[in-house]
Amino acid sequence: DNLRMKSISLLTMVVLPGTFISTLFAVPLFDWDANSWSGVAKPRFWFYWAITVPLTLITLAIWMVWEKAFNRRSEELDRLARDEIGTEK
Numbered sequence: 001d002n003l004r005m006k007s008i009s010l011l012t013m014v015v016l017p018g019t020f021i022s023t024l025f026a027v028p029l030f031d032w033d034a035n036s037w038s039g040v041a042k043p044r045f046w047f048y049w050a051i052t053v054p055l056t057l058i059t060l061a062i063w064m065v066w067e068k069a070f071n072r073r074s075e076e077l078d079r080l081a082r083d084e085i086g087t088e089k
Contacts, residue, residue: 024048
């Protein structure tokens with residue numbers, strides 16, 4: 001089961017950057033026919049970051065809370081199991 005999760009993670013790491021770049025270039029936030037590089041990004045390009053950064057932070061915060069709760073529950077179950085069989089850590 002652990003090997004499968006590692007395989008999925010590796011596949012995601014390989015595919016996700018290209019998917020992100022392809023999607024970003026397909027969004028009409030860029031004017032590829034602009035006369036200079038400074039005019040390529042349209043004025044509303046900030047909107048992408050204004051949505052992406054908070055959503056990423058919220059996702060990471062939820063994951064951290066979930067992970068902490070899981071670890072706390074796991075430690076509690078370990079303690080109960082040790083108490084039940086009468087061994088010390």
